[in-house]
Amino acid sequence: MSLTFYYSPHSSASPVHWTLNELGIPYEKVLIDIKAGDNKKPEFLKLNPNGKVPLIVHDGVAIFESAAIQIYLGETFGVEKGLYPPPGPQRVAAMMWIIWCNASLGEAMSRFGRNLGPWAPEDQRNAKAGEAAKVEILGLLQVLEDALKGRSYLCGDQITIADLHLASWFDYVRMMQIDLTPYPAITAWGSRCTSRPAYANSP
Ligand SMILES: N[C@@H](CCC(=O)N[C@@H](CS)C(=O)NCC(=O)O)C(=O)O
Incomplete structure (x- = not known):
């Protein structure tokens, strides 16, 4: 079995990084320096014409899009690993x-x-569109809050790759300074997930 993981720290690759470490399967890591343009080099584009991380290559099969990778890893290794x-x-x-x-x-x-x-170019920002997105985010957080009420994890009592995926995304939610105080179920679930040692080893 061979599995190569192309990643950049603190990016859309982080949820996949966490999953790979939780699964405990052997894999090789290849750091892609986005600022240096590694993701646009012909050898990378040959594997991933989408030119982004994450990418995995499992036994010669290249898979991009983090959601597809997580589902694939879940089906291929996750059931057996619980x-x-x-x-x-x-x-x-x-x-x-x-x-x-x-x-x-x-x-x-x-x-x-x-x-x-703060990183968005001045001339491409639209404050009204940003505020509208924030209203939408708060509504989506309420959907998640209601779903997590009375349960430990998204699919019941057992943590799954879905929890790892979504909990990793909350790094970005916190970075964008969205106040999670009104969402106690999300906050408790997030702490349950991120207290796992593999989270700290999966930037
Ligand atoms: N929907 C994609 C998003 C991938 C993505 O946007 N990756 C970013 C890093 S967070 C990237 O590689 N950006 C480099 C670029 O667009 O040039 C996924 O979930 O895999």
């Missing part, structure tokens, strides 16, 4: 939250960052 549900309602819940993270919360967070983040 980190991903077998087919059934809990499997669907895991997939649903991974996709919700990227397509709903992640999309609104990116829009918020692009318009109000």
